[in-house]
Amino acid sequence: MLDLRQTWQIGPVEIPSRLVLAPMAGVSVQAFRRQGRRFGAGLVCSEMVSCAGIEHRNERTLGYLRVGADEHPLAIQIFGSDPSVMAEAARMVAAAGADIVDINFGCPVRKVTKTGAGATLLDEPERATQIVAAVAGAVDIPVSVKMRRGLENGSRRCLEIGPRLVEAGAQTLTLHPRSARQMYTGEADHSLTAELVELVDVPVIASGDVTSRVRAQTVLATTGAAAVMVGRAAQGNPWVLRELLGEGEEPTQEEVVAELVLFMRETVRELGERRATGFLKKFYGWYLGRGRFPRPFKQELVELKTVGEVEARVFETVPGARFVLTRIEQEQPEVDEVLLDDMPISIYGGG
Numbered sequence: 001m002l003d004l005r006q007t008w009q010i011g012p013v014e015i016p017s018r019l020v021l022a023p024m025a026g027v028s029v030q031a032f033r034r035q036g037r038r039f040g041a042g043l044v045c046s047e048m049v050s051c052a053g054i055e056h057r058n059e060r061t062l063g064y065l066r067v068g069a070d071e072h073p074l075a076i077q078i079f080g081s082d083p084s085v086m087a088e089a090a091r092m093v094a095a096a097g098a099d100i101v102d103i104n105f106g107c108p109v110r111k112v113t114k115t116g117a118g119a120t121l122l123d124e125p126e127r128a129t130q131i132v133a134a135v136a137g138a139v140d141i142p143v144s145v146k147m148r149r150g151l152e153n154g155s156r157r158c159l160e161i162g163p164r165l166v167e168a169g170a171q172t173l174t175l176h177p178r179s180a181r182q183m184y185t186g187e188a189d190h191s192l193t194a195e196l197v198e199l200v201d202v203p204v205i206a207s208g209d210v211t212s213r214v215r216a217q218t219v220l221a222t223t224g225a226a227a228v229m230v231g232r233a234a235q236g237n238p239w240v241l242r243e244l245l246g247e248g249e250e251p252t253q254e255e256v257v258a259e260l261v262l263f264m265r266e267t268v269r270e271l272g273e274r275r276a277t278g279f280l281k282k283f284y285g286w287y288l289g290r291g292r293f294p295r296p297f298k299q300e301l302v303e304l305k306t307v308g309e310v311e312a313r314v315f316e317t318v319p320g321a322r323f324v325l326t327r328i329e330q331e332q333p334e335v336d337e338v339l340l341d342d343m344p345i346s347i348y349g350g351g
């Protein structure tokens with residue numbers, strides 16, 4: 001058995017385990033990342049942040065650059081198609097306190113690809129390498145790139161472009177070996193990950209369908225990747241991270257509710273009550289599903305109007321969760337809230 005608790009390096013940044021929490025739009029808020037670190041992820045990532053949004057100082061976009069003291073090491077991911085705008089965004093990401101700036105060459109969603117960003121860049125190797133070179137030249141922190149196998153099914157484009165991105169300055173590559181066309185259907189073909197590992201002399205992170213300890217071990221052993229990335233399996237389920245590390249037990253109902261409530265409270269603090277109310281709805285099913293609670297319970301929660309009502313209802317159902325929550329809160333490190341007010345002046349474009 002490989003020990004996933006081994007440390008490894010991305011440039012000078014030490015990563016304390018071979019488990020990386022995936023960037024997921026609409027999911028990877030600060031509460032998700034902090035929880036991931038607590039459960040053993042060695043590296044956590046922000047969801048993709050628009051470099052144009054950063055350039056225009058869009059308030060919501062800048063909110064994504066909020067970094068908590070207990071998130072490190074943290075990668076902030078940016079997407080865009082203009083090398084100079086990406087370079088400027090990377091400077092802001094570094095100034096915000098990220099340890100790594102990650103570039104998205106994988107997003108298959110039309111809203112992103114039609115702007116020339118995300119996975120389309122796999123078909124534009126010149127521009128892709130220019131982006132990586134511009135970003136690497138702009139910041140002192142390591143640059144990583146996350147990509148899909150290519151645009152079309154069966155594509156091997158990632159193997160052509162990967163070494164060029166490393167030459168341009170990428171210090172790590174993450175591969176999700178599905179095509180953009182596949183979206184999330186079919187299976188991740190990690191034989192491509194193994195080929196990529198052979199071609200480059202930087203660490204490769206394997207992303208896609210890592211859902212169990214056995215799977216994580218198989219992917220690491222058969223690809224030579226430095227780490228595995230976990231995405232959907234960790235939605236509402238931080239316990240999978242412990243399981244992957246070989247220390248997991250199924251959570252009790254008290255633990256599930258305590259983690260859910262902590263997540264809700266932190267998300268309300270981060271996004272504000274109004275945005276958090278809608279954002280959290282998908283998490284109720286993710287936390288309470290997996291056979292942990294009867295199905296109608298989730299439906300009941302989704303229909304409640306406020307996050308406060310949801311909290312009251314789950315505590316009423318599982319009173320013991322209050323004690324577990326108190327214990328978790330006591331064990332949490334003191335966190336200086338790094339709010340927008342504390343961000344470098346440059347992020348506001350003035351002073």
Ligand SMILES: Cc1cc2nc3c(=O)[nH]c(=O)nc-3n(C[C@H](O)[C@H](O)[C@H](O)COP(=O)(O)O)c2cc1C
Pocket residue numbers: 022023024025026027047048077104106107146176207208209210229230231232233
């Ligand atoms: C809801 C959702 C949002 C995602 N958002 C991003 C993103 O912002 N940036 C990115 O590089 N990948 C994104 N991904 C892809 C994941 O990081 C990961 O590569 C993919 O889900 C495969 O891993 P999994 O099988 O462990 O989920 C997203 C995936 C999902 C399901």
